[in-house]
Amino acid sequence: MTNVAILGFGVVGSGVAKLITDNKNEVSKLGGDDINIKYILDLRDFPSSPFADKVIHDFDTILNDPEIDTVMEVMGGSHPAYEYTMALLKAGKNVITSNKEVVANFGDEFLLTAKERGVSYRFEAAVGGGIPVLSPIINCIGQNKVLEVRGILNGTTNYILTEMFTKGKSFASALSDAQEKGYAERNPDADVLGTDACRKIAILTALVSGKLIPTDSIHTEGIVNIRESDVAAAEAFGCTIKLVGRGIVGEDKPLALVSPFLIPKDMPLSQVAGVYNAVEVIAEPLGNVMFYGQGAGAGATASAVVGDLMQVMCSGTHCHAPVFTKFADVIDSAALTSCFYLAFDKNDREKVSAVFEGAKTVENGTEIAVLTAAMSGKEISEKLSANSLSPLSRIRCIF
Numbered sequence: 001m002t003n004v005a006i007l008g009f010g011v012v013g014s015g016v017a018k019l020i021t022d023n024k025n026e027v028s029k030l031g032g033d034d035i036n037i038k039y040i041l042d043l044r045d046f047p048s049s050p051f052a053d054k055v056i057h058d059f060d061t062i063l064n065d066p067e068i069d070t071v072m073e074v075m076g077g078s079h080p081a082y083e084y085t086m087a088l089l090k091a092g093k094n095v096i097t098s099n100k101e102v103v104a105n106f107g108d109e110f111l112l113t114a115k116e117r118g119v120s121y122r123f124e125a126a127v128g129g130g131i132p133v134l135s136p137i138i139n140c141i142g143q144n145k146v147l148e149v150r151g152i153l154n155g156t157t158n159y160i161l162t163e164m165f166t167k168g169k170s171f172a173s174a175l176s177d178a179q180e181k182g183y184a185e186r187n188p189d190a191d192v193l194g195t196d197a198c199r200k201i202a203i204l205t206a207l208v209s210g211k212l213i214p215t216d217s218i219h220t221e222g223i224v225n226i227r228e229s230d231v232a233a234a235e236a237f238g239c240t241i242k243l244v245g246r247g248i249v250g251e252d253k254p255l256a257l258v259s260p261f262l263i264p265k266d267m268p269l270s271q272v273a274g275v276y277n278a279v280e281v282i283a284e285p286l287g288n289v290m291f292y293g294q295g296a297g298a299g300a301t302a303s304a305v306v307g308d309l310m311q312v313m314c315s316g317t318h319c320h321a322p323v324f325t326k327f328a329d330v331i332d333s334a335a336l337t338s339c340f341y342l343a344f345d346k347n348d349r350e351k352v353s354a355v356f357e358g359a360k361t362v363e364n365g366t367e368i369a370v371l372t373a374a375m376s377g378k379e380i381s382e383k384l385s386a387n388s389l390s391p392l393s394r395i396r397c398i399f
């Protein structure tokens with residue numbers, strides 16, 4: 001019998017307890033042992049839950065119980081998740097988490113401590129929810145030279161953008177619909193401003209480059225400024241708009257950013273709709289590989305957490321990602337070369353045609369939209385400024 005504890009009994013924690021209980025046979029078979037949820041730590045009581053008798057309020061009970069050798073931290077947030085995780089690893093216990101914030105901020109420290117103590121620290125559920133993506137990147141792709149990892153990493157924003165494109169909704173109306181359906185939080189800032197995707201691309205970039213970029217060094221733009229006229233222009237150019245996290249490995253320094261991108265409709269990433277996530281790895285000699293599935297939700301996220309538990313039970317200690325280190329000396333995202341979508345007031349038509357001669361344009365109500373040739377962010381800023389042009393929108397493209 002393997003005794004485990006769960007820290008946090010919210011959506012993910014209750015999903016983990018339910019999966020371990022409902023799929024008892026599958027879990028025992030794969031893990032090679034029965035699992036007993038001995039403790040669930042939460043501030044609250046859950047008298048009507050079938051797990052009510054497991055709920056405790058004192059973390060030290062778990063820390064000091066020698067029968068507990070693996071703990072699943074599904075509380076979210078940096079604190080006290082950081083302190084609990086560090087204490088557990090130092091006490092020689094394996095830790096599994098779905099908490100992208102704590103991994104993005106402190107994953108380097110946890111992995112080093114786990115290595116030193118001979119235990120596991122695993123975080124499959126922190127990126128892409130139920131999609132098995134981190135384990136394949138570590139275990140199946142590591143022999144390749146990874147050039148880039150990129151993806152649609154936030155289901156809420158992808159739902160909002162999908163509604164804007166397929167139903168003609170404004171950002172505000174699609175957001176309120178996402179809130180009504182329970183996808184977006186009442187305070188949706190972490191999703192719509194790109195913070196959640198930023199944490200996830202920090203983790204993915206660390207896995208493929210060995211360098212954990214502090215999230216405040218990652219250029220992060222959300223989707224709040226995407227207008228209905230941008231959607232119409234993107235459609236006219238045969239594209240959709242997606243919030244994409246990109247981690248480009250580079251020779252010495254990585255480059256990571258999160259921002260909306262125009263993507264042609266024949267590229268696989270553009271087909272990822274609704275709350276679904278996708279992660280694409282571009283590597284040599286492998287080529288492009290894409291992982292696709294449900295990036296959030298109790299069942300999907302619990303699947304990834306319990307999948308990590310199975311790995312710990314089957315593979316023993318030292319079963320985690322290679323150690324990565326904090327690295328803030330990154331390439332400025334303005335150096336990234338891409339085509340740009342720019343929207344201007346129609347009154348600027350003549351100037352726009354002269355400055356972007358030969359570029360594809362569409363006229364769209366009171367606006368004129370352009371797809372530029374490939375250039376860096378710095379070059380486009382200089383060009384616009386030299387010609388006193390102020391675009392209404394400026395969005396990079398992935399072609």
Ligand code: HSE
Pocket residue numbers: 129153154155156157183191196295296297
């Ligand atoms: N808020 C996140 C999303 C949840 O919408 O994708 C999963 O990390």
